Amino acid sequence: MKILGLIIVVLVGAVLEYATIDFPPLGDPASPASTHVSPRYIEKSIEETAVPNVVTSVLADYRGFDTMFETTVIFSAGVACFLLLRVPPSRRPQRASERQYRHRLTGLTFRIKGGAEVSLPLHEFERVDSIWTPYDFIIEKVCRYLIPFIQLFGLYVIAHGHHSPGGGFQGGVILGASIILLSVSHNLRIALKRMGERTSALFSPVGVFIYAGTGALCLILGYNFLDYQALAALLPGGPIMARSHGIFIVEVGVGMAVMGTMVWIFKNLASLGRYDEGL
Amino acid sequence: MEDILRQIIEKDNYWIYITLMMVGLYAIIAKNNLVKKIVGMNIFQTAVILFYVSIGVKKGATIPIIEHVHDTAHTAIHAVDYINPLPHVLMLTAIVVSVATLGVALAIAITVYRRYQTLEEDEILKQIREP
Numbered sequence: 001m002k003i004l005g006l007i008i009v010v011l012v013g014a015v016l017e018y019a020t021i022d023f024p025p026l027g028d029p030a031s032p033a034s035t036h037v038s039p040r041y042i043e044k045s046i047e048e049t050a051v052p053n054v055v056t057s058v059l060a061d062y063r064g065f066d067t068m069f070e071t072t073v074i075f076s077a078g079v080a081c082f083l084l085l086r087v088p089p090s091r092r093p094q095r096a097s098e099r100q101y102r103h104r105l106t107g108l109t110f111r112i113k114g115g116a117e118v119s120l121p122l123h124e125f126e127r128v129d130s131i132w133t134p135y136d137f138i139i140e141k142v143c144r145y146l147i148p149f150i151q152l153f154g155l156y157v158i159a160h161g162h163h164s165p166g167g168g169f170q171g172g173v174i175l176g177a178s179i180i181l182l183s184v185s186h187n188l189r190i191a192l193k194r195m196g197e198r199t200s201a202l203f204s205p206v207g208v209f210i211y212a213g214t215g216a217l218c219l220i221l222g223y224n225f226l227d228y229q230a231l232a233a234l235l236p237g238g239p240i241m242a243r244s245h246g247i248f249i250v251e252v253g254v255g256m257a258v259m260g261t262m263v264w265i266f267k268n269l270a271s272l273g274r275y276d277e278g279l
Numbered sequence: 280m281e282d283i284l285r286q287i288i289e290k291d292n293y294w295i296y297i298t299l300m301m302v303g304l305y306a307i308i309a310k311n312n313l314v315k316k317i318v319g320m321n322i323f324q325t326a327v328i329l330f331y332v333s334i335g336v337k338k339g340a341t342i343p344i345i346e347h348v349h350d351t352a353h354t355a356i357h358a359v360d361y362i363n364p365l366p367h368v369l370m371l372t373a374i375v376v377s378v379a380t381l382g383v384a385l386a387i388a389i390t391v392y393r394r395y396q397t398l399e400e401d402e403i404l405k406q407i408r409e410p
Contacts, residue, residue, distance in 0.1 A: 005309035013301040020293040021286070027338035029359050034337060038365045039358030046345055046356070054343040054364040055371065063368060070372040077379035084386040164344065169375045258375055265382035272389060 049243040051162045059167060060247040060254075064226040067250075068211050071257045075204045078261035082201070085273035101125040129187055129277045143185035150178040158255045162244065168251035172258025179263045188271055195263055197275060203260025210253030214246060292333035300326035313391065313398045317384045324377045328370045335366035343367070 024031035041058050051057040059067050101110045104124055151174075158171030179200075183191035215226040223230035228246025232239040271277060287294060303326060306319025343364035345356060388398060395403045 002309045005305055008308060009301045009305045012304065013297055016297045016300070017294070020290050020297070023290060023293055025289045026292045026333060027336045029337045029340070031334070033334045033366065034358075034363040038363045041364060042343060042345070042358045042361050043356050046347055052345045052347050054345065054361065055367050058364050058368045059371065066369075067372060070376055073376050074379045077376075077383050080383045081386040084383075084390050165342070167371075169371055173375060173378075261379060265379065265386075269382060269385055269389070 048240065049247065050240050051244055051247060053162055053164065053167075055165075056161045056167050056247060056251070060250045061226075061228065061243060064215070064250070067254065068208075068215065068226070071208050071211055071254055074261045075208050075257055078201075078204050078264045081265045081268045085268045087273045100128045102128050127189065139185050143181055147178050147182055150181070151175055154178065154255075154259075158251055159248075161251055162248065168254025169258055171251075172255035173262060175255065175259040176262030176266075179259075180266050183266070183270065188267065188275070188277065192267070192275060197264075197267065200260045200263040200267065204257045204264065207253045207255070207257025207260060210256065211250050214249050214253070218246075292336075293330075296326045296330040296333065299323075299329065302326075311400050313388045313400065314385075316400075317381065317388065320384065321377065321381060324373070328373060328377075331366040331370045331373075335363040337362045 028034075041062060042054055045051060045054045045057045049057045049061055051061075099112045101112070102108070102125065103110070104126060109128065110125075154171045154174035156171075157166035157174055158168055161167030161171070179191055179195050182194060214228070214231075218227045218230040219225050221230035221233055228243045229239045230242070231246050232242035235242050235245045237245070267275060300323055303319045303321070303323030306322065307316050310316050310319060337359065340360055340362045343361045345361065391403065392398055395406050397403060397406075
């Protein structure tokens with residue numbers, strides 16, 4: 001298999017390399033990719049959508065359909081992970097393995113075997129994962145102070161996508177990463193308390209719904225699907241500013257979908273669908 | 280000889296993406312472990328992303344955010360001054376989608392492991408053939 005694979009790889013590589021003879025050199029302004037439709041986007045973006053960041057205006061307006069279905073793909077990936085991994089609470093092993101608790105003040109760790117019910121004063125004890133991770137003061141505190149700023153930056157990236165590099169996808173990933181950082185630096189249960197399974201699972205369809213709903217709203221108002229010009233009837237600023245606002249609404253939807261799905265996939269993968277112990 | 284060398288130097292972006300892509304393809308074909316195959320798939324995706332981004336480059340151009348002063352929208356904008364935004368748009372979505380598909384691939388690997396207690400391809404095939 002290895003030799004066969006090597007032969008295939010070398011052959012395919014040689015064919016691809018042969019094809020590059022016809023490709024334009026790097027950085028050629030007259031290359032086919034840069035000559036047909038992209039100059040129009042660059043020259044007309046401000047005039048038609050009032051968005052200086054051409055990537056954002058192409059993403060959400062000129063190629064809005066593409067992005068809508070990319071968002072749907074992300075949502076479906078989240079659902080697929082959920083369906084593959086999630087263990088329903090009724091079918092989970094009834095606390096067969098052992099649990100560990102740590103006394104907050106002394107740092108002593110208790111191990112409870114065989115699913116025995118014990119009554120502990122919960123404010124004095126905290127549960128720790130069975131793959132025991134020592135309490136690390138620096139990591140916990142640094143992450144606790146860092147996460148709000150990461151989330152603020154994520155919101156900025158979503159909201160400022162019109163004028164600087166950014167937008168729904170990037171901001172959504174940053175927001176999702178902040179929750180994942182919380183889970184990695186503390187444990188999965190604390191992250192679940194902040195953003196539960198239901199919240200993350202709701203975020204992704206709601207994001208897709210905001211995107212598709214904006215398109216449908218344009219349709220109801222008598223324009224084409226995702227033609228944000230229609231929103232001028234509801235928002236101030238005329239038809240061109242309405243495009244800009246429409247792009248922002250859609251970006252918020254994308255951000256929600258991406259954030260929810262990232263967190264959702266992470267929780268399912270990290271805890272093997274049990275939502276009990278994980279990273 | 281000199282001609283070939285010039286070709287290589289002029290089109291080094293294509294050489295890099297083809298090398299990376301073939302590394303990924305080899306991992307997908309030849310590796311026995313499912314997680315290594317998934318890593319190969321991700322290398323393959325990264326190669327495609329690099330290829331697209333390198334297509335968008337224009338010599339002497341800047342990022343596709345148009346310089347603008349408020350209320351003076353009608354200054355001349357030349358497409359040569361800004362790099363091609365289209366590959367960036369496509370890859371922006373492709374990166375996030377590749378992360379999502381990576382999640383699905385890992386989830387499938389976990390379900391395979393739950394059922395067969397191994398991630399090695401030959402051992403899984405052996406278990407399927409002799410129940």
